[in-house]
Amino acid sequence: MAIDIVPLEPLERGQLHVMRVRGAFTALVLIGLAVAAELILAERFPLPGLVAAPVLLIAIWVGLIAPSRRWRHWGYAFTGSELHVAHGWLFQVHTIVPVVRVQHIDVAQGPLQRAFGVATLVLHTAGTDASTVGLPGISRETAEDIRDSIRARIGSAQ
Amino acid sequence: MTDDSACAPGAEEPGEGPKRTAPATILIRFLKEAPSSIIGLVALLALAQRQSLGAWAVLVLLGWGVAMVLFAWLRWRSFTYEIAEGEVVIAQGLLHRSRRSIPFERIQDVSIERSPLARLLGLALVRIETGGGDKDEGKLDSVTLAEAERLRATLRGGLGRRNAAAERPASGAHPAVEEDDDADLVFATGLGRVLLAGAFNFSLIWVAAIFGVLQTFDDFIDWRGLFDAVGREVEAHSSLTELIGAAAIGIGITIGLGFVAGMARTVLRDFGFRLTHAQGRFRRTRGLLTRSEVVIDDRRIQLALLRRGLISGHLGWVGLDFQTLGGSNDTGGRQQAAPFARVKEAARVVAAAGLPRLEQPALVPVSSGHIVRAAIRHGGPLALAAGIGAIFLPPLIWLFLLLPVPVGLALLRRRNHRYGMRETSLQVMRGVLVRRCWIVPYGAVQVVSVRRGPLQRLLGTASVSVDTAGAGVAHHPNVEDLAVDDAVALARGLLERA
Structure with missing residues (x-):
């Protein structure tokens, strides 16, 4: 159950793939480290799998289960006057940026994101803790549409 | 390598088109970054001399230099800026492309900096300041002095039109305010x-x-x-x-x-x-x-x-x-x-x-869930320490007698934690030993976040963080542990008045 302020839209499926690839990469690194540790400790510890077994469980979680769960808990909504970004399940955060407070806007795209056709929209405000609010995993067109309408709003509000 | 057009601005903007910084920037960047890698190279050379591999070392050195110049050139090539209609657009990044739009309305000031090296080459570093948290939010490193002055004139011109009546004192030293007699x-x-x-x-x-x-x-x-x-x-x-x-x-x-x-x-x-x-x-x-x-x-x-x-x-x-x-x-x-x-x-x-005056009597307390959470946060570690300690050292069981202290503190915390949406400001009161009251005009609220942890879900509460400009690391006008509906109402209310 999320915090119910506005109906939220899910992220693009492309971002799910991005998260899966990232998760799989982390999992592979973990497994690699665990295998190395097993080989080094093989002589001293008579119990094989003492390190690898728990790490394997963590890797399965990080690589296979967590990405889709995390993706599902992301959501966003652009109402025209504010941008809502929500994420998290155990610790839920629902961040709201009033459009009139936006100082400048980034549309960024990493190599992995580009491969799956998604982009990250970053709003900068004059705030302190939350001076940058990022929304990863929407299509480039959506990001640019939101950016353009925010820009238009800022221009007309003055 | 990525195509520049992938991030080029849309067709709707007239204007002069994206520009690159001055090519001499590559030289500056190379000279700036060279010293940091020289230490490694010196070590390499020393090693090479001992192993009598002088020729290889020279080759590596040359290759290193060429790679650095190439990299500096690529970075220079991928960085463009543009004064489009109503905004400055800065595109950058080799692999991770990013495109930043800074609306004219948000530009607070345009400053020009010149390092000795830049002065030698007739260049200047232009900073576009918007009052955002990021220091390098709009850094053009570096353009020719003439271009820098043109940019400043253009952007400041926009600034002047916007609030000619309320123009801030020109940048420079602190505005010299004489001690007015009528102050x-x-x-x-x-x-x-x-x-x-x-x-x-x-x-x-x-x-x-x-x-x-x-x-x-x-x-x-x-x-x-x-x-x-x-x-x-x-x-x-x-x-x-x-x-x-x-x-x-x-x-x-x-x-x-x-x-x-x-x-x-x-x-x-x-x-x-x-x-x-x-x-x-x-x-x-x-x-x-x-x-x-x-x-x-x-x-x-x-x-x-x-x-x-x-x-x-x-x-x-x-x-x-x-x-x-x-x-x-x-x-x-x-x-x-x-x-x-x-x-x-x-x-x-x-x-x-x-600013509006503090209306303390009109503020309402947060949910009673705040007591539970505060008591667990303050008393939890104590109870845990007493419990585990008593297993090994039975007299430690007496530590449990101290538990009323955190519980009392939690009760006081809730009694002192109040908030209210008044006519023009959000007012928040919090703290036991030092009681703080914030008067936040709605216009100063930058970002609102509603947060819930696992315990808060059990209690049916949520916290509302209010981000403001210039806040330090501590003491933000946040409202902790509201009933979920109240938290949502507070967030909505703040946004309606933003």
Whole structure:
């Protein structure tokens, strides 16, 4: 159950793939480290799998289960006057940026994101803790549409 | 390599088209980055010489240099800026492409910096400042001086049209505000008041600092000899009453030192405190040895924060801070506006800043879930320590007798944590030992977040974080543990008034 302020839209499926690839990469690194540790400790510890077994469980979680769960808990909504970004399940955060407070806007795209056709929209405000609010995993067109309408709003509000 | 058009602006914008920075930037960047890699190269060369591999070393050196120049060129090539309609667009990044739009309306100032190297090459670094948290939000490194001046003129022109009536003082040194005769004296303290404030600033931290300084002179003072002497003294007068007397004297001296230290610090800082207000600006002078002068523009004030200490608060004294937005020459953050004032005096300063007055009786408490969470947060570690400790050392079970302390604290916390959406401002009150009240005009609310942890889901509560400009790391006007519906209503209300 999320915090119910506005109906939220899910992220693009492309971002799910991005998260899966990232998760799989982390999992592979973990497994690699665990295998190395097993080989080094093989002589001293008579119990094989003492390190690898728990790490394997963590890797399965990080690589296979967590990405889709995390993706599902992301959501966003652009109402025209504010941008809502929500994420998290155990610790839920629902961040709201009033459009009139936006100082400048980034549309960024990493190599992995580009491969799956998604982009990250970053709003900068004059705030302190939350001076940058990022929304990863929407299509480039959506990001640019939101950016353009925010820009238009800022221009007309003055 | 990525195609530039992937991030090129849409077709709707007329204008001059994206531009690159001056090519000589590559040289500057190369020269700047070269020294950091030279250390590694020197090591390499030393190694090569010993192994008589001189030719290889030269090759590696050449390859390294070429790679660095190539990289600097690629970075230069991928960085473009453009003055489009109503905004500045900065696109950058080799693999991770990013495109930043800075609307003209948000540009606070355009500054030009010239390092000696840039001066030699006729270049200048242009910073577009928007008052955002990021220092390098709009950095053009580097363009020709003529282009820099053209940019500044163009962008400042936009600035002038926007608020010609309320133009800020031109950047440069601090605006020289003469002590106007007609300036309103809003708040001032005499010596008596400063001394009184000093008495409440009792601080053992300064005693600790003094001992710290003594410690650094360790080599000069014969501590061992001193301790031995004290030891002999104790042995000589070893009757119990004398020992207790000596200890009492020691404690007395420490407290006295703390008192004097707090007094000295306060007098040095706040002696002759004067806060005047004229032409939309506060001007604060204070200090005994170094007189400091700070100018606070009304429009940079984000919120007022009233502090009420445990003892001094009961005697009717409060402290008032303004939180200000940083700018090109102004320091952002909290500025003391009235360090030790009567409630009425503080209210007058708040009114002079054009902020609404504190309406404490109208504020409502947060959910009772706050008590549960605070009690668990304060008492949890204690209960855990007592529980685990008692297994190994049974007498530790008595620690449980201390549990009413965190519970009592939690009750007080909830009693003191109140909030209210008043006519033009959000007002939040929080704290047990030091009670803080924030007056946040709705216009100063930057970002609102509603948060819930696992415990809060059980309790049916949520916290609302309110982000403002110029806030420090601590003491934000957040409202903790509201009933979920109230939290949503608060967030919605803040946004409607934003």
